[in-house]
Amino acid sequence: MAERRTLMDVVWRLLLFLWAVSILFPVVWILYQSLRTNAEFFQDIWALPGKFQWSNYTKAWSGYNIGQSLLNTLYYVGVSLVLGTFLTTINAYALTRMKFRGRKLIWGLIMLSLFLPGINALVPQYILMKSLHLTNSLTGLIILDSFGENVFFLMLLGGFMSSLPKDLEESAYIDGATIFQTFWRIMVPLSTPGIVTVAIFKFLGLYNNFLGPFVYLGDPEKYTIGVNMYQANMKMQYSADWVTLFAGVLIVMVPSIIFYIIFQRRIMSGATMGAMKG
Template sequence: MRIGKVMSQISVRIPLVLWAIIVIYPLIWMFLGSFKSNAEIFASPWTLPETFELDNFISAWSDYNIGSSFMNSIFVTTLGTILCLVFGIPTSYAIERLRFKGSEVLFNTYLAAMMIPSVLGWIPLFFLLAHFNMLDNLWALSLVYAVSHIPFTIFIITSFMENVPKELEEAAAIDGMSPYGILFKIVTPMVKSGIITASILNAVAFWNEYFMALILLQSESKNTLGVAMDLLNQNAQYNSAWGALFAGLSIAVIPIIIIFAIFQRYIAKGMTEGAVKG
Protein backbone atom coordinates (compact mmCIF):
# COMPACT_ATOMS: atom_id res chain seq x y z
CA MET A 1 0.00 0.00 0.00
CA ARG A 2 2.87 2.37 0.82
CA ILE A 3 4.59 1.60 -2.50
CA GLY A 4 1.31 2.17 -4.34
CA LYS A 5 0.83 5.52 -2.62
CA VAL A 6 4.37 6.62 -3.53
CA MET A 7 3.89 5.55 -7.15
CA SER A 8 0.60 7.41 -7.26
CA GLN A 9 2.24 10.60 -6.00
CA ILE A 10 5.11 10.24 -8.48
CA SER A 11 2.72 9.70 -11.39
CA VAL A 12 0.98 12.95 -10.51
CA ARG A 13 4.02 15.08 -9.69
CA ILE A 14 6.25 14.18 -12.63
CA PRO A 15 3.84 15.56 -15.27
CA LEU A 16 3.35 18.69 -13.16
CA VAL A 17 7.11 19.22 -12.87
CA LEU A 18 7.55 18.70 -16.62
CA TRP A 19 4.75 21.11 -17.37
CA ALA A 20 6.26 23.71 -15.02
CA ILE A 21 9.61 23.40 -16.80
CA ILE A 22 7.95 23.79 -20.21
CA VAL A 23 6.19 26.96 -19.04
CA ILE A 24 9.00 28.54 -17.00
CA TYR A 25 11.97 27.84 -19.29
CA PRO A 26 10.90 30.18 -22.15
CA LEU A 27 10.36 32.97 -19.61
CA ILE A 28 13.84 32.48 -18.17
CA TRP A 29 15.34 32.35 -21.67
CA MET A 30 13.53 35.57 -22.61
CA PHE A 31 14.60 37.33 -19.41
CA LEU A 32 18.27 36.32 -19.86
CA GLY A 33 18.14 37.37 -23.52
CA SER A 34 17.07 40.84 -22.47
CA PHE A 35 20.56 41.36 -20.97
CA LYS A 36 22.43 40.24 -24.10
CA SER A 37 23.57 42.22 -27.10
CA ASN A 38 22.26 41.23 -30.53
CA ALA A 39 25.60 39.65 -31.41
CA GLU A 40 25.58 37.60 -28.22
CA ILE A 41 21.98 36.48 -28.83
CA PHE A 42 22.90 35.08 -32.25
CA ALA A 43 26.28 33.65 -31.15
CA SER A 44 25.18 31.99 -27.89
CA PRO A 45 21.40 32.10 -27.44
CA TRP A 46 21.32 29.34 -24.80
CA THR A 47 24.06 30.55 -22.49
CA LEU A 48 24.07 33.06 -19.65
CA PRO A 49 24.88 36.69 -20.52
CA GLU A 50 28.54 37.62 -20.30
CA THR A 51 27.59 40.87 -18.54
CA PHE A 52 24.20 41.90 -17.16
CA GLU A 53 23.63 45.31 -18.75
CA LEU A 54 20.46 47.39 -18.89
CA ASP A 55 21.00 48.86 -22.37
CA ASN A 56 18.18 46.82 -23.87
CA PHE A 57 15.73 47.91 -21.18
CA ILE A 58 16.69 51.55 -21.66
CA SER A 59 16.35 51.24 -25.43
CA ALA A 60 12.96 49.51 -25.21
CA TRP A 61 11.66 52.00 -22.62
CA SER A 62 12.68 55.17 -24.45
CA ASP A 63 13.49 54.42 -28.12
CA TYR A 64 10.51 52.14 -28.74
CA ASN A 65 7.98 53.95 -26.48
CA ILE A 66 7.51 51.00 -24.14
CA GLY A 67 7.59 53.43 -21.21
CA SER A 68 4.60 55.50 -22.35
CA SER A 69 2.75 52.35 -23.45
CA PHE A 70 3.41 50.80 -20.04
CA MET A 71 1.81 53.78 -18.31
CA ASN A 72 -1.12 53.71 -20.75
CA SER A 73 -1.72 50.04 -19.97
CA ILE A 74 -1.59 50.73 -16.24
CA PHE A 75 -4.17 53.49 -16.70
CA VAL A 76 -6.68 51.51 -18.79
CA THR A 77 -6.20 48.35 -16.71
CA THR A 78 -6.70 50.13 -13.39
CA LEU A 79 -9.64 52.25 -14.53
CA GLY A 80 -11.32 49.35 -16.35
CA THR A 81 -10.99 47.09 -13.30
CA ILE A 82 -12.39 49.76 -10.96
CA LEU A 83 -15.33 50.43 -13.29
CA CYS A 84 -16.08 46.70 -13.41
CA LEU A 85 -16.39 46.68 -9.62
CA VAL A 86 -18.35 49.94 -9.47
CA PHE A 87 -20.96 48.54 -11.86
CA GLY A 88 -20.67 44.87 -10.98
CA ILE A 89 -20.95 44.82 -7.17
CA PRO A 90 -24.28 46.72 -6.85
CA THR A 91 -25.75 44.85 -9.82
CA SER A 92 -24.72 41.50 -8.34
CA TYR A 93 -26.30 42.41 -5.01
CA ALA A 94 -29.53 43.55 -6.68
CA ILE A 95 -29.80 40.36 -8.73
CA GLU A 96 -28.93 38.02 -5.86
CA ARG A 97 -30.74 39.64 -2.93
CA LEU A 98 -33.51 41.94 -4.10
CA ARG A 99 -35.12 39.39 -6.41
CA PHE A 100 -37.15 41.96 -8.32
CA LYS A 101 -39.38 41.09 -11.23
CA GLY A 102 -37.20 40.10 -14.15
CA SER A 103 -34.05 39.58 -12.10
CA GLU A 104 -33.65 36.02 -13.39
CA VAL A 105 -34.08 37.23 -16.96
CA LEU A 106 -31.50 39.95 -16.37
CA PHE A 107 -29.01 37.51 -14.90
CA ASN A 108 -29.51 35.07 -17.77
CA THR A 109 -29.01 37.95 -20.19
CA TYR A 110 -25.66 38.70 -18.59
CA LEU A 111 -24.72 35.02 -18.85
CA ALA A 112 -25.74 34.98 -22.51
CA ALA A 113 -23.62 38.08 -23.13
CA MET A 114 -20.57 36.14 -21.95
CA MET A 115 -21.08 33.69 -24.82
CA ILE A 116 -21.14 36.32 -27.58
CA PRO A 117 -17.75 36.66 -29.35
CA SER A 118 -16.43 40.17 -28.84
CA VAL A 119 -15.28 40.32 -32.46
CA LEU A 120 -18.92 40.73 -33.51
CA GLY A 121 -19.08 44.12 -31.82
CA TRP A 122 -15.83 45.64 -33.04
CA ILE A 123 -17.15 47.36 -36.18
CA PRO A 124 -20.40 48.72 -34.61
CA LEU A 125 -18.43 49.85 -31.57
CA PHE A 126 -15.90 51.65 -33.76
CA PHE A 127 -18.61 53.65 -35.55
CA LEU A 128 -20.43 54.32 -32.27
CA LEU A 129 -17.33 55.81 -30.64
CA ALA A 130 -16.52 57.71 -33.82
CA HIS A 131 -20.01 59.25 -33.72
CA PHE A 132 -19.38 60.55 -30.19
CA ASN A 133 -15.78 61.62 -30.97
CA MET A 134 -14.43 59.09 -28.49
CA LEU A 135 -11.87 57.35 -30.69
CA ASP A 136 -8.22 57.54 -29.68
CA ASN A 137 -9.28 58.05 -26.07
CA LEU A 138 -7.88 56.02 -23.18
CA TRP A 139 -10.91 56.84 -21.01
CA ALA A 140 -13.23 55.43 -23.68
CA LEU A 141 -11.06 52.33 -24.06
CA SER A 142 -11.23 51.75 -20.30
CA LEU A 143 -15.02 52.05 -20.42
CA VAL A 144 -15.18 49.56 -23.29
CA TYR A 145 -13.02 47.12 -21.33
CA ALA A 146 -15.22 47.48 -18.26
CA VAL A 147 -18.49 47.03 -20.15
CA SER A 148 -17.16 43.95 -21.94
CA HIS A 149 -16.27 42.26 -18.62
CA ILE A 150 -19.23 43.31 -16.48
CA PRO A 151 -21.12 40.03 -17.21
CA PHE A 152 -18.12 37.98 -16.09
CA THR A 153 -17.70 40.13 -12.96
CA ILE A 154 -21.37 39.72 -12.06
CA PHE A 155 -21.19 35.98 -12.63
CA ILE A 156 -18.24 35.64 -10.23
CA ILE A 157 -19.49 37.97 -7.49
CA THR A 158 -23.09 36.66 -7.40
CA SER A 159 -21.76 33.16 -6.76
CA PHE A 160 -20.08 34.47 -3.59
CA MET A 161 -22.98 36.66 -2.46
CA GLU A 162 -25.22 33.62 -2.58
CA ASN A 163 -23.25 32.13 0.33
CA VAL A 164 -23.52 35.23 2.56
CA PRO A 165 -26.03 34.50 5.38
CA LYS A 166 -29.17 36.59 4.99
CA GLU A 167 -29.51 36.75 8.77
CA LEU A 168 -26.56 39.17 8.93
CA GLU A 169 -28.29 41.54 6.55
CA GLU A 170 -31.57 41.24 8.41
CA ALA A 171 -29.86 42.01 11.73
CA ALA A 172 -28.14 45.05 10.20
CA ALA A 173 -31.46 46.26 8.76
CA ILE A 174 -33.13 45.91 12.17
CA ASP A 175 -30.34 48.05 13.65
CA GLY A 176 -31.23 50.77 11.16
CA MET A 177 -28.49 50.32 8.56
CA SER A 178 -29.41 51.48 5.06
CA PRO A 179 -29.34 49.10 2.06
CA TYR A 180 -26.16 50.80 0.83
CA GLY A 181 -24.59 50.38 4.25
CA ILE A 182 -25.51 46.68 4.26
CA LEU A 183 -24.01 46.26 0.80
CA PHE A 184 -20.71 48.04 1.40
CA LYS A 185 -20.17 47.37 5.13
CA ILE A 186 -21.60 43.85 5.53
CA VAL A 187 -21.78 42.03 2.22
CA THR A 188 -18.79 43.43 0.33
CA PRO A 189 -16.17 42.53 2.99
CA MET A 190 -17.55 38.99 3.13
CA VAL A 191 -17.11 38.44 -0.61
CA LYS A 192 -13.57 39.84 -0.67
CA SER A 193 -12.17 36.66 -2.21
CA GLY A 194 -14.62 36.84 -5.09
CA ILE A 195 -13.92 40.53 -5.67
CA ILE A 196 -10.16 39.95 -5.70
CA THR A 197 -10.53 36.96 -8.03
CA ALA A 198 -12.70 38.87 -10.49
CA SER A 199 -10.46 41.95 -10.30
CA ILE A 200 -7.25 40.05 -11.02
CA LEU A 201 -8.74 38.04 -13.88
CA ASN A 202 -10.16 41.22 -15.38
CA ALA A 203 -6.89 43.09 -14.91
CA VAL A 204 -4.90 40.35 -16.63
CA ALA A 205 -7.36 40.36 -19.55
CA PHE A 206 -7.14 44.16 -19.88
CA TRP A 207 -3.36 44.15 -19.58
CA ASN A 208 -2.96 41.57 -22.37
CA GLU A 209 -5.71 42.93 -24.65
CA TYR A 210 -4.58 43.82 -28.17
CA PHE A 211 -7.32 44.05 -30.81
CA MET A 212 -9.61 46.63 -29.17
CA ALA A 213 -6.63 48.89 -28.46
CA LEU A 214 -5.44 48.48 -32.04
CA ILE A 215 -8.86 49.40 -33.42
CA LEU A 216 -9.86 52.23 -31.08
CA LEU A 217 -6.50 53.97 -30.55
CA GLN A 218 -4.85 55.85 -33.39
CA SER A 219 -2.01 57.89 -31.87
CA GLU A 220 1.29 56.16 -31.21
CA SER A 221 1.59 58.05 -27.93
CA LYS A 222 -1.59 56.35 -26.68
CA ASN A 223 -0.69 52.79 -27.61
CA THR A 224 -1.04 50.15 -24.93
CA LEU A 225 1.61 47.51 -24.32
CA GLY A 226 -0.01 44.98 -26.64
CA VAL A 227 0.13 47.32 -29.63
CA ALA A 228 3.57 48.64 -28.70
CA MET A 229 4.97 45.12 -28.42
CA ASP A 230 3.62 44.28 -31.87
CA LEU A 231 5.40 47.33 -33.32
CA LEU A 232 8.57 46.41 -31.44
CA ASN A 233 8.34 42.87 -32.82
CA GLN A 234 8.21 44.25 -36.35
CA ASN A 235 11.24 46.43 -35.64
CA ALA A 236 13.09 43.46 -34.20
CA GLN A 237 12.61 41.50 -37.42
CA TYR A 238 13.87 44.26 -39.71
CA ASN A 239 16.33 46.10 -37.45
CA SER A 240 17.65 43.15 -35.41
CA ALA A 241 16.43 44.70 -32.16
CA TRP A 242 16.03 41.32 -30.47
CA GLY A 243 17.55 42.41 -27.20
CA ALA A 244 15.10 45.32 -26.97
CA LEU A 245 12.25 42.96 -27.85
CA PHE A 246 13.18 40.57 -25.04
CA ALA A 247 13.49 43.52 -22.65
CA GLY A 248 10.06 44.84 -23.68
CA LEU A 249 8.51 41.42 -23.18
CA SER A 250 10.11 41.19 -19.75
CA ILE A 251 8.70 44.60 -18.82
CA ALA A 252 5.25 43.46 -19.94
CA VAL A 253 5.36 40.13 -18.11
CA ILE A 254 6.92 41.12 -14.77
CA PRO A 255 3.87 43.05 -13.40
CA ILE A 256 1.57 40.08 -14.04
CA ILE A 257 3.99 37.69 -12.35
CA ILE A 258 4.22 40.00 -9.32
CA ILE A 259 0.43 40.31 -9.07
CA PHE A 260 -0.05 36.55 -9.17
CA ALA A 261 2.73 36.01 -6.64
CA ILE A 262 1.08 38.44 -4.21
CA PHE A 263 -2.54 37.39 -4.68
CA GLN A 264 -2.26 33.71 -5.60
CA ARG A 265 -3.68 32.70 -2.20
CA TYR A 266 -6.80 34.79 -2.80
CA ILE A 267 -7.13 33.55 -6.39
CA ALA A 268 -6.95 29.89 -5.35
CA LYS A 269 -9.38 30.49 -2.49
CA GLY A 270 -11.74 32.44 -4.70
CA MET A 271 -11.80 29.88 -7.49
CA THR A 272 -12.37 27.06 -4.98
CA GLU A 273 -15.19 28.83 -3.15
CA GLY A 274 -16.81 29.81 -6.43
CA ALA A 275 -16.65 26.24 -7.69
CA VAL A 276 -18.52 24.82 -4.69
CA LYS A 277 -21.18 27.52 -4.41
CA GLY A 278 -24.70 26.56 -3.45
Protein backbone atom coordinates in the same frame (compact mmCIF):
# COMPACT_ATOMS: atom_id res chain seq x y z
CA MET B 1 2.78 7.70 9.39
CA ALA B 2 4.31 8.51 6.03
CA GLU B 3 1.93 9.01 3.15
CA ARG B 4 2.20 6.30 0.51
CA ARG B 5 2.54 7.51 -3.06
CA THR B 6 1.02 5.52 -5.86
CA LEU B 7 2.35 5.26 -9.39
CA MET B 8 -0.26 7.74 -10.62
CA ASP B 9 0.92 10.26 -8.03
CA VAL B 10 4.43 10.03 -9.44
CA VAL B 11 3.13 10.34 -13.02
CA TRP B 12 1.06 13.42 -12.19
CA ARG B 13 3.97 15.06 -10.38
CA LEU B 14 6.21 14.38 -13.34
CA LEU B 15 3.67 15.85 -15.76
CA LEU B 16 3.26 18.95 -13.60
CA PHE B 17 7.03 19.33 -13.41
CA LEU B 18 7.36 19.11 -17.20
CA TRP B 19 4.54 21.62 -17.58
CA ALA B 20 6.29 24.03 -15.21
CA VAL B 21 9.55 23.63 -17.14
CA SER B 22 7.77 24.33 -20.45
CA ILE B 23 6.47 27.60 -18.96
CA LEU B 24 9.68 28.73 -17.26
CA PHE B 25 12.11 27.76 -20.02
CA PRO B 26 11.03 30.49 -22.52
CA VAL B 27 11.27 33.13 -19.78
CA VAL B 28 14.79 32.02 -18.79
CA TRP B 29 15.81 31.85 -22.45
CA ILE B 30 14.58 35.39 -23.09
CA LEU B 31 16.39 36.55 -19.95
CA TYR B 32 19.83 35.45 -21.02
CA GLN B 33 19.23 36.47 -24.64
CA SER B 34 18.46 39.99 -23.41
CA LEU B 35 21.94 40.13 -21.85
CA ARG B 36 23.78 39.37 -25.11
CA THR B 37 24.74 41.34 -28.18
CA ASN B 38 22.95 40.93 -31.48
CA ALA B 39 26.12 39.43 -32.99
CA GLU B 40 26.17 36.73 -30.29
CA PHE B 41 22.45 36.12 -30.76
CA PHE B 42 22.71 35.50 -34.50
CA GLN B 43 25.87 33.45 -34.12
CA ASP B 44 24.43 30.91 -31.66
CA ILE B 45 21.02 31.34 -30.00
CA TRP B 46 21.81 28.71 -27.35
CA ALA B 47 25.17 30.04 -26.13
CA LEU B 48 25.41 31.90 -22.84
CA PRO B 49 26.36 35.60 -22.97
CA GLY B 50 30.07 36.34 -22.92
CA LYS B 51 29.48 39.60 -21.05
CA PHE B 52 26.22 40.81 -19.56
CA GLN B 53 24.83 43.67 -21.65
CA TRP B 54 22.71 45.52 -19.08
CA SER B 55 22.62 48.49 -21.43
CA ASN B 56 20.02 46.60 -23.49
CA TYR B 57 17.46 47.39 -20.81
CA THR B 58 18.25 51.11 -20.86
CA LYS B 59 18.05 51.08 -24.64
CA ALA B 60 14.71 49.27 -24.56
CA TRP B 61 13.24 51.65 -21.97
CA SER B 62 14.10 54.77 -23.97
CA GLY B 63 13.87 53.38 -27.50
CA TYR B 64 10.44 51.78 -27.13
CA ASN B 65 8.96 54.57 -24.98
CA ILE B 66 8.13 52.02 -22.28
CA GLY B 67 7.84 54.66 -19.57
CA GLN B 68 4.97 56.48 -21.32
CA SER B 69 3.20 53.24 -22.21
CA LEU B 70 3.44 52.08 -18.57
CA LEU B 71 1.86 55.34 -17.42
CA ASN B 72 -0.92 54.88 -19.98
CA THR B 73 -1.42 51.32 -18.79
CA LEU B 74 -1.47 52.43 -15.14
CA TYR B 75 -4.20 54.97 -15.90
CA TYR B 76 -6.20 52.57 -18.04
CA VAL B 77 -5.90 49.60 -15.68
CA GLY B 78 -6.28 51.57 -12.45
CA VAL B 79 -9.46 53.47 -13.34
CA SER B 80 -11.01 50.50 -15.16
CA LEU B 81 -10.25 48.25 -12.20
CA VAL B 82 -11.87 50.51 -9.60
CA LEU B 83 -14.91 51.46 -11.68
CA GLY B 84 -15.40 48.00 -13.19
CA THR B 85 -15.12 46.18 -9.86
CA PHE B 86 -17.61 48.58 -8.26
CA LEU B 87 -20.13 48.06 -11.08
CA THR B 88 -19.67 44.28 -10.97
CA THR B 89 -20.31 44.32 -7.21
CA ILE B 90 -23.52 46.33 -7.63
CA ASN B 91 -24.74 44.12 -10.48
CA ALA B 92 -24.02 40.93 -8.53
CA TYR B 93 -25.85 42.29 -5.50
CA ALA B 94 -28.89 43.33 -7.52
CA LEU B 95 -29.16 40.01 -9.35
CA THR B 96 -28.58 37.73 -6.36
CA ARG B 97 -29.89 39.55 -3.28
CA MET B 98 -32.81 41.60 -4.61
CA LYS B 99 -36.12 40.24 -5.82
CA PHE B 100 -37.79 41.99 -8.74
CA ARG B 101 -39.81 41.08 -11.79
CA GLY B 102 -37.69 39.93 -14.70
CA ARG B 103 -34.66 38.89 -12.66
CA LYS B 104 -34.72 35.32 -13.97
CA LEU B 105 -35.06 36.61 -17.53
CA ILE B 106 -31.99 38.80 -17.06
CA TRP B 107 -30.00 35.87 -15.68
CA GLY B 108 -31.16 33.76 -18.61
CA LEU B 109 -29.94 36.38 -21.09
CA ILE B 110 -26.63 36.57 -19.25
CA MET B 111 -26.24 32.80 -19.46
CA LEU B 112 -27.15 32.92 -23.15
CA SER B 113 -24.39 35.44 -23.79
CA LEU B 114 -21.85 32.80 -22.76
CA PHE B 115 -22.51 31.02 -26.05
CA LEU B 116 -21.76 34.13 -28.12
CA PRO B 117 -18.08 34.72 -29.05
CA GLY B 118 -16.96 38.11 -27.78
CA ILE B 119 -15.39 38.94 -31.14
CA ASN B 120 -18.91 39.23 -32.60
CA ALA B 121 -19.45 42.43 -30.61
CA LEU B 122 -16.30 44.09 -31.93
CA VAL B 123 -17.85 45.74 -35.00
CA PRO B 124 -21.00 47.17 -33.32
CA GLN B 125 -18.88 48.31 -30.35
CA TYR B 126 -16.48 50.11 -32.67
CA ILE B 127 -19.33 51.80 -34.54
CA LEU B 128 -20.83 52.93 -31.23
CA MET B 129 -17.48 54.20 -29.91
CA LYS B 130 -16.86 56.02 -33.19
CA SER B 131 -20.30 57.67 -33.06
CA LEU B 132 -19.64 58.84 -29.49
CA HIS B 133 -16.15 60.14 -30.43
CA LEU B 134 -14.52 57.83 -27.90
CA THR B 135 -11.97 56.19 -30.19
CA ASN B 136 -8.27 56.98 -29.79
CA SER B 137 -8.98 57.80 -26.16
CA LEU B 138 -7.86 56.00 -23.02
CA THR B 139 -10.92 57.37 -21.23
CA GLY B 140 -13.17 55.93 -23.92
CA LEU B 141 -11.43 52.58 -23.53
CA ILE B 142 -11.99 52.76 -19.77
CA ILE B 143 -15.71 53.39 -20.30
CA LEU B 144 -15.97 50.45 -22.69
CA ASP B 145 -14.18 48.00 -20.39
CA SER B 146 -15.86 49.21 -17.19
CA PHE B 147 -19.44 49.11 -18.44
CA GLY B 148 -18.96 46.01 -20.55
CA GLU B 149 -19.76 43.45 -17.85
CA ASN B 150 -17.86 40.18 -17.83
CA VAL B 151 -20.17 37.20 -17.25
CA PHE B 152 -17.49 35.16 -15.47
CA PHE B 153 -16.87 37.88 -12.87
CA LEU B 154 -20.60 38.40 -12.37
CA MET B 155 -21.18 34.68 -11.80
CA LEU B 156 -18.15 34.41 -9.52
CA LEU B 157 -19.14 37.27 -7.24
CA GLY B 158 -22.85 36.46 -7.52
CA GLY B 159 -22.23 32.91 -6.36
CA PHE B 160 -20.24 34.20 -3.40
CA MET B 161 -22.95 36.68 -2.40
CA SER B 162 -25.64 34.00 -2.69
CA SER B 163 -23.91 32.01 0.05
CA LEU B 164 -24.19 34.84 2.59
CA PRO B 165 -27.04 34.73 5.16
CA LYS B 166 -29.98 37.07 4.62
CA ASP B 167 -30.56 37.74 8.32
CA LEU B 168 -28.16 40.69 8.41
CA GLU B 169 -29.91 42.39 5.49
CA GLU B 170 -33.31 41.91 7.07
CA SER B 171 -32.04 43.34 10.36
CA ALA B 172 -30.68 46.38 8.51
CA TYR B 173 -34.02 46.97 6.80
CA ILE B 174 -35.80 46.76 10.16
CA ASP B 175 -33.40 49.39 11.56
CA GLY B 176 -34.35 51.72 8.70
CA ALA B 177 -31.36 51.27 6.38
CA THR B 178 -31.83 51.99 2.68
CA ILE B 179 -30.95 49.51 -0.04
CA PHE B 180 -27.67 51.28 -0.81
CA GLN B 181 -26.74 51.55 2.88
CA THR B 182 -27.37 47.83 3.28
CA PHE B 183 -25.27 47.14 0.21
CA TRP B 184 -22.38 49.41 1.17
CA ARG B 185 -22.18 48.84 4.92
CA ILE B 186 -23.11 45.16 5.14
CA MET B 187 -22.78 43.31 1.86
CA VAL B 188 -19.56 44.91 0.65
CA PRO B 189 -17.58 44.16 3.86
CA LEU B 190 -18.92 40.61 3.96
CA SER B 191 -18.13 40.11 0.28
CA THR B 192 -14.58 41.46 0.50
CA PRO B 193 -12.89 38.08 -0.26
CA GLY B 194 -14.99 37.70 -3.42
CA ILE B 195 -14.49 41.32 -4.46
CA VAL B 196 -10.72 41.04 -4.01
CA THR B 197 -10.67 37.87 -6.10
CA VAL B 198 -12.63 39.54 -8.90
CA ALA B 199 -10.33 42.57 -8.73
CA ILE B 200 -7.25 40.34 -9.10
CA PHE B 201 -8.65 38.61 -12.18
CA LYS B 202 -9.69 41.97 -13.61
CA PHE B 203 -6.20 43.38 -13.12
CA LEU B 204 -4.55 40.48 -14.92
CA GLY B 205 -7.07 40.70 -17.76
CA LEU B 206 -6.75 44.47 -18.15
CA TYR B 207 -2.95 44.51 -17.96
CA ASN B 208 -2.68 41.80 -20.61
CA ASN B 209 -5.50 43.20 -22.77
CA PHE B 210 -4.29 43.71 -26.33
CA LEU B 211 -7.24 43.63 -28.74
CA GLY B 212 -9.19 46.56 -27.28
CA PRO B 213 -6.29 49.04 -27.10
CA PHE B 214 -5.02 47.84 -30.48
CA VAL B 215 -8.36 48.50 -32.17
CA TYR B 216 -9.35 51.76 -30.48
CA LEU B 217 -6.01 53.55 -29.98
CA GLY B 218 -4.26 55.14 -32.93
CA ASP B 219 -1.90 57.63 -31.28
CA PRO B 220 1.46 56.05 -30.27
CA GLU B 221 1.58 58.37 -27.24
CA LYS B 222 -1.58 56.67 -25.93
CA TYR B 223 -0.53 53.05 -26.49
CA THR B 224 -0.80 50.65 -23.59
CA ILE B 225 2.10 48.33 -22.88
CA GLY B 226 0.71 45.45 -24.95
CA VAL B 227 0.21 47.51 -28.11
CA ASN B 228 3.52 49.27 -27.59
CA MET B 229 5.44 46.00 -27.51
CA TYR B 230 3.54 44.75 -30.55
CA GLN B 231 4.68 47.81 -32.48
CA ALA B 232 8.23 47.22 -31.22
CA ASN B 233 8.03 43.67 -32.55
CA MET B 234 6.90 44.98 -35.94
CA LYS B 235 10.09 47.06 -36.14
CA MET B 236 12.20 43.91 -36.06
CA GLN B 237 11.66 43.32 -39.78
CA TYR B 238 13.68 46.50 -40.38
CA SER B 239 16.19 46.64 -37.51
CA ALA B 240 16.48 43.03 -36.21
CA ASP B 241 17.56 44.32 -32.78
CA TRP B 242 16.22 41.25 -31.03
CA VAL B 243 18.20 41.47 -27.80
CA THR B 244 16.75 44.92 -27.08
CA LEU B 245 13.26 43.60 -27.80
CA PHE B 246 13.83 40.72 -25.36
CA ALA B 247 14.89 43.24 -22.72
CA GLY B 248 11.72 45.24 -23.33
CA VAL B 249 9.59 42.11 -23.04
CA LEU B 250 11.10 41.30 -19.65
CA ILE B 251 10.56 44.85 -18.40
CA VAL B 252 6.84 44.75 -19.18
CA MET B 253 6.52 41.28 -17.65
CA VAL B 254 7.80 42.40 -14.24
CA PRO B 255 4.57 44.04 -12.92
CA SER B 256 2.35 41.07 -13.75
CA ILE B 257 4.89 38.56 -12.38
CA ILE B 258 5.21 40.46 -9.09
CA PHE B 259 1.44 40.77 -8.87
CA TYR B 260 0.99 37.04 -9.46
CA ILE B 261 3.63 36.08 -6.90
CA ILE B 262 1.95 38.23 -4.24
CA PHE B 263 -1.61 37.06 -4.95
CA GLN B 264 -1.02 33.52 -6.26
CA ARG B 265 -2.92 31.85 -3.42
CA ARG B 266 -5.90 34.15 -3.92
CA ILE B 267 -5.83 33.51 -7.68
CA MET B 268 -5.79 29.74 -7.25
CA SER B 269 -8.55 29.69 -4.64
CA GLY B 270 -10.61 32.27 -6.51
CA ALA B 271 -11.29 29.94 -9.43
CA THR B 272 -13.66 27.85 -7.26
CA MET B 273 -15.04 30.69 -5.10
CA GLY B 274 -18.81 30.76 -5.23
CA ALA B 275 -19.03 27.29 -6.73
CA MET B 276 -20.63 25.89 -3.56
CA LYS B 277 -23.47 27.52 -1.77
CA GLY B 278 -23.08 27.44 1.99
